[in-house]
Amino acid sequence: MKLKKIASLMLAGVMAVSMLAACGSNGTENGGASSEEEKPSTGYADVFNAELTARAQERVTFTDSTALDAVVDEAIGAINSNTILGSLNYNTVQRIQTAVGGSFIPMLNDLDDELDLLPGFPYDGATLNGTMNAVAVTPGELDEPDTIAAVYAFDGTKVDVKSALKQIAQNMSASISGLDNEQQNHLNTQLVYNLHYTGEISVRSKTYENSIADVTITFVVVTISRTATV
Known part of the structure; x- marks a missing residue:
């Protein structure tokens, strides 16, 4: 027992x-x-990365970013619901630019301020390498990123998000490939900076209500940041 x-x-x-x-x-x-x-992780960056050329993938690896999502959410909330419908044909992917009209100005200003973008925003994704490559590295601020961004919009009920991301990646791939991987100091050509890039993707949607019709717009914001080492 x-x-x-x-x-x-x-x-x-x-x-x-x-x-x-x-x-x-x-x-x-x-x-x-x-x-x-x-x-x-939304997986949007994976879709975007897969559509880039091998050389573009070597230059920049894009990731999904909740921090960027928060910035974009606030920015798209500043758009005037009463004027957004007449701004673009949202049945296809459209690049947002200042020339489109006043509807997007508050959004673009918010993004510019929050992301501390280089002059010239909003940039054309197909030619943004020219903007970035033309900016001289600041010797005393190698760790301070230089950032550019491209913004796109479409009707998410009519355009598949992944298809849109593939289209945007194809549009931007050549310019991403063309980003310099090194830069000489403009005063001392013997001093060469090695350039490093990171990229972020944000895909956010918002429904705008007005007297004509409600429309749900999906926005894609692509950022590229550059830092340097000696």
Whole structure:
């Protein structure tokens, strides 16, 4: 009887330890899930990267960015619902530019301010390498990024997001390939800077209500930032 009692106590102890271990494991898993929720991956960057040429992929690897999402959400909220309908044909992917009209000016200004973009924004994705390559590296601020961005819009109910991303990537691929990988100091040509690039993608949608019709517009913002090392 004593042996049976001792065996029972030992079994109970093992079960208790197992339960505690399980609880600890679950706590770790939940913590990991919480971390994942803070930085969700939409997969849009993967679609974009896959459509770039091999050389463009060597220059820049794009990632999804929740921080950029937050900036874009605020910016597209500044667009006037009463004027947006007449600005573009949203049945196809459209590049947003200042010349389009006043509807997008508040959005563009917000993006420019928050992202601290180089002069000339909004840029044409097909030629943005010219803008970036023309900017001289500042010797004392090698870690301070120089950032450019291209903005596109379309009716997300009529244009598939992944198809749009592929089209945008194809449009930008040549200019991304043309980004310089080094730059000489303009005062000392013996000093050469190695250039490094990072890219971010944000895809956000908003429904605009007005007296004519409600329209849901999907915006794609693509940013490229450059830093340098000696």
